[in-house]
Amino acid sequence: AQSVAQPEDQVNVAEGNPLTVKCTYSVSGNPYLFWYVQYPNRGLQFLLKYITGDNLVKGSYGFEAEFNKSQTSFHLKKPSALVSDSALYFCAVRDLNTDKLIFGTGTRLQVFP
Amino acid sequence: DAGVIQSPRHEVTEMGQEVTLRCKPISGHNSLFWYRQTMMRGLELLIYFNNNVPIDDSGMPEDRFSAKMPNASFSTLKIQPSEPRDSAVYFCASSVQGRESGKLFFGSGTQLSVL
Numbered sequence: 168a169q170s171v172a173q174p175e176d177q178v179n180v181a182e183g184n185p186l187t188v189k190c191t192y193s194v195s196g197n198p199y200l201f202w203y204v205q206y207p208n209r210g211l212q213f214l215l216k217y218i219t220g221d222n223l224v225k226g227s228y229g230f231e232a233e234f235n236k237s238q239t240s241f242h243l244k245k246p247s248a249l250v251s252d253s254a255l256y257f258c259a260v261r262d263l264n265t266d267k268l269i270f271g272t273g274t275r276l277q278v279f280p
Numbered sequence: 281d282a283g284v285i286q287s288p289r290h291e292v293t294e295m296g297q298e299v300t301l302r303c304k305p306i307s308g309h310n311s312l313f314w315y316r317q318t319m320m321r322g323l324e325l326l327i328y329f330n331n332n333v334p335i336d337d338s339g340m341p342e343d344r345f346s347a348k349m350p351n352a353s354f355s356t357l358k359i360q361p362s363e364p365r366d367s368a369v370y371f372c373a374s375s376v377q378g379r380e381s382g383k384l385f386f387g388s389g390t391q392l393s394v395l
Contacts, residue, residue, distance in 0.1 A: 210386025261382040
């Protein structure tokens with residue numbers, strides 16, 4: 168079965184510093200991976216996806232993610248964090264046979280001024 | 281486009297009452313998903329439809345939950361009778377099947393409180 172794991176419940180980073188939010192995956196076949204962000208009292212918003220091609224995927228709001236097949240990871244990164252990036256971040260994998268998205272447990276990112 | 285529209289935004293009801301949540305997907309999207317979010321369980325997929333047909337309802341907790349999609353522009357999630365453990369935020373999301381599958385557009389959710 169397809170699954171993703173987010174090992175950190177919370178990540179704290181100072182504004183201006185680089186940030187990384189970790190995600191590992193377990194799939195049979197080629198993975199279709201996604202990152203979503205959830206701001207307070209809002210639904211999830213799509214950030215980026217990896218289907219095939221370059222291992223470094225660029226997305227919205229200056230975020231990028233690095234696909235690493237050998238480490239089965241898909242970490243979310245940003246070179247310089249903003250206080251406004253503080254939110255809940257979800258990694259997800261798409262089931263190969265359906266449109267179902269299976270989400271991780273989420274990581275709360277807190278960016279301090 | 282107004283995005284995915286859910287109503288009501290908040291619902292407070294008493295145990296045993298019937299609750300109906302509504303969703304209008306984005307026009308042209310042919311997949312629709314109902315998710316539930318709680319602190320304990322995180323984000324759970326309850327059911328999803330493709331071209332108005334239920335494809336997978338394995339996430340529906342029990343017979344008290346039912347979902348319908350009578351046409352491409354409307355879906356409902358009904359809980360009858362409701363219980364306090366059903367308290368959660370319920371999200372509807374839609375997408376286009378195909379290369380963009382997995383790129384879901386979420387509504388703002390319905391915050392359900394069952395007393």
